[in-house]
Amino acid sequence: MVRNKKKVALFAKERPHLTEAIDYLKKYTDNIDVFIGDTKDPFPVLDVKYKCDLLISYLSPWIIPAKLLNNTRDWAINFHTGPPEYPGIGCVNFALYNEEPIYGITSHIMEDKVDTGRIIDVIRFKIDKYDSVYSVTQKCYDKIFDSFKIIVDKIFSGQNLHFCGEKWQRRPYTRNELNSLCEITCRMDENEINRRIRAVTYPGKPGAFIRKGNHVFIYSNNKGQ
Numbered sequence: 001m002v003r004n005k006k007k008v009a010l011f012a013k014e015r016p017h018l019t020e021a022i023d024y025l026k027k028y029t030d031n032i033d034v035f036i037g038d039t040k041d042p043f044p045v046l047d048v049k050y051k052c053d054l055l056i057s058y059l060s061p062w063i064i065p066a067k068l069l070n071n072t073r074d075w076a077i078n079f080h081t082g083p084p085e086y087p088g089i090g091c092v093n094f095a096l097y098n099e100e101p102i103y104g105i106t107s108h109i110m111e112d113k114v115d116t117g118r119i120i121d122v123i124r125f126k127i128d129k130y131d132s133v134y135s136v137t138q139k140c141y142d143k144i145f146d147s148f149k150i151i152v153d154k155i156f157s158g159q160n161l162h163f164c165g166e167k168w169q170r171r172p173y174t175r176n177e178l179n180s181l182c183e184i185t186c187r188m189d190e191n192e193i194n195r196r197i198r199a200v201t202y203p204g205k206p207g208a209f210i211r212k213g214n215h216v217f218i219y220s221n222n223k224g225q
Contacts (some may be wrong), residue, residue, distance in 0.1 A: 003029060003158055004028045004031075004036040004156055005092055005139065006028075006029055006054055006209060007031045007052045007053050007054070007154075008029060008032045008052060008053065008060055009032075009035070009050075009054070009056070009057065009068075009219065010025065010032060010056045010062060011035045011037075011044075011055070011057050011060040011062060012035070012036050012039065012040060012055070012056075012059055012060055013033070013036065013039075013058075013059045013060060013061045014036060014038075015059045015141055016138065016141040016142075017144070017145035017148075018058065018059075018147075020145060021058055021087045021145060021148055022140070024148070024152060025204075027107055028152070028156040031092075031154070034079065037061050041062075043065070045067070050071065052072055053070045053073045053074045053157060054075050054076075054077075055072040055075070055110070056077055056078075057076075057077070057078040057079065058144075058146075059079065059141075059188070060078070064076065064110055069110055069112070073211070074155070075155065075161065076109060076110040076140070077107060077108070077109060077120065078081070078108055078109075078117070079106075079107050079144045079147060080106045080108065080115055081105055081107060081137065081140040082095070082104070082140075083102075083106055083122055083124060084106055084119060084122060084169050087106075087168050087172040087173065088089065088114065088171070088173035088174060089172070089174065089175055089178055090173050090175075090177065090178035090181065091173060091199070092133050092136050092140070094173055094181065094201045095127070095136070095197070096131070096199040097181060097198075097199035098194065099195070100127055101126065102125070102126060102127065102188055103124065103127050103136060103139075103152055104122055104123055104124035105122070105123050105140050106119055106122050106166075107119070107120045107122075107144075107147045107151055111207060112121060113172075114172055116168060117170045118163045118164075118169070118170045119163060119164055120161060121147045122164060123143040125139055131201045132198065132202075133198075133200070133201060134203060137202075147193055160175055171175060173184075178200075179204035180205070182196070182200045182207065182209055183196075184209065184219075186210075187215075194200070196208055206218050207219050
């Protein structure tokens, strides 16, 4: 295979299929800068003149700065763990809370505002009553890798990158809205409490809580799988 000279910048979090995604890019080019971090990590320090041909946010923990998006020559693409009905943070959580039967992932062009750019691809799948935040998230990782391979193949083989015509359905969910979803009060009925617990329980994360005065009591049956 002829090696491509396109420069790729990949921003990512350590999640399933990341190593496979990097290896997949290496099929086409060796000119890859990989930046891996977690939610609380600062954005990587880059030269103010840093440019690339293809920028990929692969479950990135960071919001990509507008200047870097503007310095990307060809495509700046994000792989989002939610369908167009669920932009923003906590999308899996809100879908489970709303008891959605169908969910999915979205591949889209990045703009200054998160989860607003033109949509390239949407892959949907079923959610059943036994699914948790953990299990739905794992399904998202699988579908994101599928979409990633299709899009990378098109870009490096010189095919046109088409847009699927789907549109974002609402403004992105926020961190404050996700935090509010975690809170349980005495005024809620049992069904509401169960829906919230299911929607915010994830291994190693605080999950649902009750606030009483200056005290916070966290739901402890946090298996999440």
